[in-house]
Amino acid sequence: MKGKRCFLVLVYLFWLVALGLCAGLTSFLSEVNEGNYVMTFLELSEYDAGIVVGTWYLSIFVFGYGILNYIRLQVISRVAVKQATKIFNKYEEDLKQSRVKQGDGQ
Structure with missing residues (x-):
């Protein structure tokens, strides 16, 4: 039972890191492009x-x-x-x- 709990915590930590990276990329884009940075994040080539x-x-x-x-x-x-x-x-x-x-x- 403890192994399952540990695994679930690791999975949730992974998703938190992934969301943090997305937020970091969004904030980086806001510094680079002062205009509409959300659209820059969403509209990729x-x-x-x-x-x-x-x-x-x-x-x-x-x-x-x-x-x-x-x-x-x-x-x-x-x-x-x-x-x-x-x-x-x-x-x-x-x-x-x-x-x-x-x-x-x-």
Whole structure:
């Protein structure tokens, strides 16, 4: 359950960063073009629109596949060792208790 919550927080942070970048681009355009900067932001040439779309999909791929997959692997590798140790210790304890019940060893 904690892993899902962590993943959702990361996704929301990604969208906040994306919205922040859009706001930053809008403010940059307002400094460059004092007139109608919103229309400058919305009316892109075909080449500029291709760059924006390519950058957007590349950022989704890099963040979604690269970074989130790396974080997922790190979390799993940390949790797996602790869980395996816990299972092994429980198995040894159960084995010792079964031997004591049978009278084989103490």
